[in-house]
Amino acid sequence: MNIVIIGGGGFLGQKLARALVARGTLNGTAISRITLADVNDPAGIEGASLPVETARCDITDPASVARVVTGETDVIYHLAAVVSAHAEEEFEDGMQINLFGTLNILERCRKLGTAPLMVFTSSIAVYGGEVPDPITETSLLNPQTSYGAQKAAGELLVNDYSRKGYVDGRGVRLPTISIRPGKPNRAASSFMSSILREPLNGQAANCPVGEDFLHYYLSPRKCVENLIRTAEIPAADLGRNRILQMPGRTLSIRQMIDAMSAVAGPEPARLITWQPDEAISSIVAGWRFDIHADRALALGLAADASFEENVRYYIEDDRPGN
Amino acid sequence: MNIVIIGGGGFLGQKLARALVARGTLNGTAISRITLADVNDPAGIEGASLPVETARCDITDPASVARVVTGETDVIYHLAAVVSAHAEEEFEDGMQINLFGTLNILERCRKLGTAPLMVFTSSIAVYGGEVPDPITETSLLNPQTSYGAQKAAGELLVNDYSRKGYVDGRGVRLPTISIRPGKPNRAASSFMSSILREPLNGQAANCPVGEDFLHYYLSPRKCVENLIRTAEIPAADLGRNRILQMPGRTLSIRQMIDAMSAVAGPEPARLITWQPDEAISSIVAGWRFDIHADRALALGLAADASFEENVRYYIEDDRPGN
Numbered sequence: 001m002n003i004v005i006i007g008g009g010g011f012l013g014q015k016l017a018r019a020l021v022a023r024g025t026l027n028g029t030a031i032s033r034i035t036l037a038d039v040n041d042p043a044g045i046e047g048a049s050l051p052v053e054t055a056r057c058d059i060t061d062p063a064s065v066a067r068v069v070t071g072e073t074d075v076i077y078h079l080a081a082v083v084s085a086h087a088e089e090e091f092e093d094g095m096q097i098n099l100f101g102t103l104n105i106l107e108r109c110r111k112l113g114t115a116p117l118m119v120f121t122s123s124i125a126v127y128g129g130e131v132p133d134p135i136t137e138t139s140l141l142n143p144q145t146s147y148g149a150q151k152a153a154g155e156l157l158v159n160d161y162s163r164k165g166y167v168d169g170r171g172v173r174l175p176t177i178s179i180r181p182g183k184p185n186r187a188a189s190s191f192m193s194s195i196l197r198e199p200l201n202g203q204a205a206n207c208p209v210g211e212d213f214l215h216y217y218l219s220p221r222k223c224v225e226n227l228i229r230t231a232e233i234p235a236a237d238l239g240r241n242r243i244l245q246m247p248g249r250t251l252s253i254r255q256m257i258d259a260m261s262a263v264a265g266p267e268p269a270r271l272i273t274w275q276p277d278e279a280i281s282s283i284v285a286g287w288r289f290d291i292h293a294d295r296a297l298a299l300g301l302a303a304d305a306s307f308e309e310n311v312r313y314y315i316e317d318d319r320p321g322n
Numbered sequence: 323m324n325i326v327i328i329g330g331g332g333f334l335g336q337k338l339a340r341a342l343v344a345r346g347t348l349n350g351t352a353i354s355r356i357t358l359a360d361v362n363d364p365a366g367i368e369g370a371s372l373p374v375e376t377a378r379c380d381i382t383d384p385a386s387v388a389r390v391v392t393g394e395t396d397v398i399y400h401l402a403a404v405v406s407a408h409a410e411e412e413f414e415d416g417m418q419i420n421l422f423g424t425l426n427i428l429e430r431c432r433k434l435g436t437a438p439l440m441v442f443t444s445s446i447a448v449y450g451g452e453v454p455d456p457i458t459e460t461s462l463l464n465p466q467t468s469y470g471a472q473k474a475a476g477e478l479l480v481n482d483y484s485r486k487g488y489v490d491g492r493g494v495r496l497p498t499i500s501i502r503p504g505k506p507n508r509a510a511s512s513f514m515s516s517i518l519r520e521p522l523n524g525q526a527a528n529c530p531v532g533e534d535f536l537h538y539y540l541s542p543r544k545c546v547e548n549l550i551r552t553a554e555i556p557a558a559d560l561g562r563n564r565i566l567q568m569p570g571r572t573l574s575i576r577q578m579i580d581a582m583s584a585v586a587g588p589e590p591a592r593l594i595t596w597q598p599d600e601a602i603s604s605i606v607a608g609w610r611f612d613i614h615a616d617r618a619l620a621l622g623l624a625a626d627a628s629f630e631e632n633v634r635y636y637i638e639d640d641r642p643g644n
Contacts, residue, residue: 091432091486110413129562131460138453140460141478142563149482153475156463160471164413240451241464 001029002072006057006105007079008036011181012121014043015224015317016077021048026075027232037068038080059101062108069108069116075231076118078105084125085187087147098150106157110166118158119230120171122243124216124291126152133290137245144286155243162242170230170238172296175218175248178256179310181318188283192217195253196260196311199268200319208277211254214289218248218303219310221317226301233299247293247303259307264315323351324394328379328427329401330358333503334443334545336365337639338399341546343370348397349554359390360402381423384430391430391438397553398440400427406447407509409469420472428479432488440480441552442493444565446538446613448474455612459567466608477565484557484564492552492560494618497540497570500578501632503640510605514539517575518582518633521590522641530599533576536611540570540625541632543639548623555621569615569625581629586637 003020005013017034024031031050036042037057045052058064059080069076080101081087087094102120109116125148126141141152155171162169179200180193191208192215198205218226226246238244261269293301304310315322325342327335339356346353353372358364359379367374380386381402391398402423403409409416424442431438447470448463463474477493484491501522502515513530514537520527540548548568560566583591615623626632637644 138462138464140462140563142460143478143482144485144562146482146486149478153478156465156471156475156478160465160468163466164468240466241462 001026001031001074002033002035003031003075003077004035004037004068004073005077005079006037006059006068007077007081008054009038009040009042010079012177012220012223012227013038013077013079014045015220016079016227017045017052019224019228021045021050021052023228024050026228035068059104060096062104065104065108069105069112071112071114073114073116076105076109076116077227077231078102078118078120081121081147081151083187084145084147084189087150088145091146094146094150098147099153102154103157106161106167106169110161115165115168117168117231118170119227120154120158120169121227122151122155122171122173123148124173124175124245124288126155126173127288127291128286133288135245135288135291137241137293137295159242163240168235169242170233171243172226172230172246172301173243174223174246175216175291177220177223178217179314179318180220181314188280191280195272196256196268197314199271200260200264200311200314202271204271204273206273206275207253208275208280209253209284210276211252211257213253213284214250215284215287216248216250216289216291217256217307217310218246219313221313222302222304226296229300237299244296244299244301245291245293247296247301248291249303249307250289250291251307256307260311263308263311323348323353323396324355324357325353325397325399326357326359326390326395327399327401328359328381328390329399329403330376331360331362331364332401334499334542334549335360335399335401336367337542337546338401338549339367339374341550343367343372343374345550346372348550357390381426382418384426387426387430391427391434393434393436395436395438398427398431398438399549399553400424400440400442403443403469403473405509406467406469406511409472410467413468416468416472420469421475424476425479428483428489428491432483432486437487437490439490439553440492441549442476442480442491443549444473444477444493444495445470446495446497446567446610448477448495449610449613450608455610457610457613459563459615459617481564485562490557491564492555493565494548494552494568494623495565496545496568497538497613499542499545500539501636501640502542503636510602513602517594518578518590519636521593522582522586522633522636524593526593526595528595528597529575530597530602531575531606532598533574533579535575535606536572537606537609538570538572538611538613539578539629539632540568541635543635544624544626548618551622559621566618566621566623567613567615569618569623570613571625571629572611572613573629578629582633585630585633
């Protein structure tokens with residue numbers, strides 16, 4: 001089984017590749033090759049027990065997509081995207097990469113005629129506007145960012161290309177991933193990882209919202225497990241909507257910090273400062289958090305058992321020096 | 323006020339143009355010019371009291387769009403599409419015209435920077451799958467045809483281009499239009515007009531489904547009135563979802579025929595034959611009919627008062643010889 005991970009240079013793509021290498025199989029079949037493709041040369045997987053190749057791929061260019069998605073490709077993970085703030089500031093980049101990039105992959109599959117399995121990562125950014133709580137799997141998608149609109153359009157295309165038999169597509173709407181490894185970035189959600197990650201690393205971090213702020217989270221480790229499970233769901237079980245809400249947990253900032261203290265003691269929480277940031281608050285206040293994922297849960301996807309687990313995963317998997 | 327009707331050669335575009343000419347104003351402003359644009363040369367409006375031009379426009383070609391949508395365009399009606407059966411049989415045509423055609427119009431507006439008002443016609447084909455009844459304005463769009471998927475993606479783009487201020491977009495999901503003038507076509511819904519239209523014209527017609535079959539209908543006359551009203555809704559009243567379900571009425575075939583008999587006497591109904599057609603039945607059985615349009619009703623759009631009205635409209639507006 002040949003697997004291509006587009007967006008394979010990102011932290012999720014890298015974690016997914018390592019998890020697939022560790023398993024050695026997908027859907028009961030031995031993995032013969034993993035190709036990590038990204039717009040910049042992705043890192044490889046050191047000491048992998050099966051062939052892991054790296055390739056440059058610009059998904060805005062159909063010829064570049066054709067070089068990594070071939071007649072031998074059995075499974076495609078499409079994780080590549082420009083994120084929310086980028087797509088909002090650079091409208092054309094977002095359209096080219098998030099919408100046309102997805103279309104280029106789907107069109108490549110259609111022209112190949114091999115109907116590969118494809119896992120598409122969407123986002124809870126597809127929700128918004130005046131749609132009532134709770135958000136369920138039959139709620140209107142009413143995105144309030146270009147990123148969310150492009151992801152929602154991608155979902156429709158993945159469903160239609162699947163219905164036509166051009167691809168065996170599945171999509172999952174990712175919760176906000178926390179605790180995300182690495183450094184803070186310019187995303188409005190960046191603090192949702194950094195207020196835990198930096199203190200766990202012995203560094204200060206600022207929380208720009210109040211401790212009652214609620215949002216919908218999942219750990220990187222569970223996200224990767226869910227991405228693997230998504231590829232293993234029998235197509236017939238997906239019914240007439242191949243897009244699932246990936247399960248997460250709705251938590252307040254206070255609950256996340258208390259979980260950190262329960263696992264790592266009281267010291268890290270003392271490194272958090274509480275300077276309000278109106279710009280960030282006004283963006284994240286519109287985000288939806290009362291999200292239900294019953295269908296995905298029934299199909300074997302899972303949320304973290306608790307945020308304490310999530311803190312432990314960060315310490316085990318990602319904390320520098322571990 | 324300069325108005326461009328793309329898809330202006332179709333029966334709705336022609337009726338809309340005549341209605342706009344008869345009014346002379348839109349949103350309180352005098353109409354200075356109407357341009358009917360279509361892929362084939364559209365018919366003009368004879369004896370119009372204001373300038374009505376015709377133009378060829380292939381919406382799959384950005385340069386062709388740029389020739390009809392200019393810096394002087396105040397209002398765009400985008401009615402052009404390849405319909406359901408065509409988009410299902412010719413996948414590339416559907417993508418090019420329904421998805422990329424809509425994108426080309428939106429991109430033209432973005433590049434102009436003049437934020438014209440744009441009315442986009444979507445369809446109840448965006449509904450489908452395992453979404454529970456009733457269908458409301460916050461139900462998931464889960465189309466089961468390529469036409470529906472392309473229209474749903476167009477809705478997302480109209481909303482996002484509007485949110486960004488590139489266009490003052492509005493969309494309306496049209497019910498099945500009946501009694502549609504003209505000849506039967508290859509659409510699976512064709513009989514929903516022909517079983518009334520042909521008998522009212524003194525000709526036989528076959529009904530391929532049972533008399534209990536339910537669907538969601540609107541007359542051409544009310545559809546045109548609603549298209550005009552849609553352009554006149556203050557943008558602020560549309561909130562964060564600029565797409566409305568255009569109101570219709572849910573009726574059985576029996577109710578439609580009884581309405582015809584109430585208006586036109588018992589003779590036309592005797593011209594209907596009842597040969598079941600499994601192919602047509604299996605397609606239309608998946609269509610949704612329990613559709614609510616509360617938001618559009620509150621914003622001044624309307625359904626037909628009764629199907630008797632609808633029969634009268636056909637006789638007054640469209641029956642040959644009237």
